[in-house]
Amino acid sequence: MKDRRSNSKGRDTLSTKKGHAALPVGWQCKPLGECADFMSGSTPSLNNAAFWSGEFPWVTARDMKALRIDSTARRISELGKAAAAVAPAQSVLVLTRGMTLFKDLPVCIAEREMAFNQDVKALIPASDLDASFLAYQLLANKREILQMVDTAGHGTGRLDTQLLKDLPFAFPSLPEQRRIARILATWDRALVNTERLIDKLHAEKNALMADLLTGTRRVSVRHKEAMDAA
Structure with missing residues (x-):
């Protein structure tokens, strides 16, 4: 059961009888896995030259240096695209495996349709979630997410997908999300x-x-x- 309270600034919030963190009125909180579909990446066979040296972008950790990306260091052909995992435009890409995870959480927004490798997960926002808001919210929770990182068998960092899906994700209405993202x-x-x-x-x-x-x-x-x- 929810009750209405006021915070220190006099703004109404919603809190639960179970003591969960208060939310501003009009916001909701769900597990991230209920807010976005998760896609796993892949690498087209490196032994097939016909898959490579094309014009279609293929994202790896080295490309995830900016919040928004539309090009990559390596590209694949149309044949390679057919053999790869392809995220739609406005997907949010998150690095889930790699040494970088011991110090940072690369998150970026695909400005166009892009393929991506197995070290990356693509989060496809639900219809009531803005991609930019999703990316900013993940970055705002970077410290908590990095605490989920463990070490894979070969010594690299690994962010468990299920833990990420279970992460509580708070968000307001879609118009407010877009306004926040623009600011x-x-x-x-x-x-x-x-x-x-x-x-x-x-x-x-x-x-x-x-x-x-x-x-x-x-x-x-x-x-x-x-x-x-x-």
Whole structure:
């Protein structure tokens, strides 16, 4: 049975008699496995050259560096695509096997239809779940999810799929999800632009140091300052 309470900011929340964490009114919480379909990846035979060197993207851990991806380092042919696991556009890809899991949780959104290997799971959101919101919520719970990682027999990290499916997943209405995702995406773009600016400033400073510290570029010194230094 649920009852209505107010949090410290006066906003109504829903809580349960069993003491579960309170949720804002209008939100719900389900196991992640009930919010998205899980797909397992695969690798087309490496012994069949006809499967490779095509134009269709095939995702591995090395490609999962950004939140949104539409290209990959390795590509497969149409024959390879037919032999591979293919996730639809707007699937959320999660690394579930690899050494990276001991320190990070790569999560990305497929901007187009993409194949992916067996180290990755594709989460296909239900109709009432926005892909971007799903990805952000997984990243927000990164610390908890990484605590689920154990060591596979050959020493690599492994995130058990059933544990991930059982993860409690909270979400509001679809319009609110999309609004939240747009706000967070705006911050992502601002961070990317800031990082680019910082990189540019570092490069300009290094170039200036090289010029100033070798006398290539000279600075003017007033006569009085020169006399004082002498």
